[in-house]
Amino acid sequence: MPKIIAILNGKGGVGKTTTSINLAASFAEKKKVLLVDADAQGSASWWFSRSDSGMGFDLSQETNPKLLSSLRSIKGYDLVVVDTPPALHSQALAAVITNADYLVLPTPPAPMDLAALIDTVKEAVTPAGTPHRVLLTKVDTRSLREAIEAQNTLLKLGIPACNAFIRIYKAHERAALEGVAITQWRGKNAREAESDYRRVADELQRDWRK
Secondary structure (H helix, E strand, O other): OOOOEEEEEOOOOOOOOHHHHHHHHHOEEEEEEEEEEEOOOOHHHHHHHHHOOOOEEEEOOOOOOHHHHHHOOOOOOEEEEEEEEOOOOOOHHHHHHHHEEEEEEEEOOHHHHOOOOOOOHHHHHHHOOEEEEEEOOOOOOOHHHHHHHHHHHHOOOOOOOOOOOOOHHEEEEEHHHOOOOOOOOOOOOOHHHHHHHHHHHHHHHHHOOO
16 A cells, blocks of 8 residues: 655645645655645646646546545555645545555644644644644744744644745745746755755655555
């Protein structure tokens, strides 16, 4: 059976789809990966559809909770990444969380975003008991202290967070518009943006092996 990793947050606009696409692309360099777009907005599917030559992984769009409950029956893949809907009490999200092996919770480090993330952890993640880590996204390189403070806040609350974080670059928006993952994009800050996701992917895999 494939390992199932879900990308989730009850709040939208936190970099969830960007994280789903770019982690899937990073993992796909060494694994057979399927990205499941379980968000009715279909952002991952739109991004994927713009690709001329593919991103190295396969994509399936599925929002039916009953079918999402069958994620573990998927065959032919090493890893399934699920981009979930930003609806904390949706049946689709509940189905994914129940079947996931690991959860990644992207959030910007701003206090309001962090507060919403903490609610997501308390309401949806902790009750499920699924291993998880928070991933700080959209981190302003001019104020890294905010990210460090957010990591310390999560640590005090007993919420595990990735040491690596995702800095905010226009490269992410431009890669989406061109229909490529950040690992494929060639432009300003491309390598810095790519290296952020590679560090996260490596850290997550080390955590899985513990």
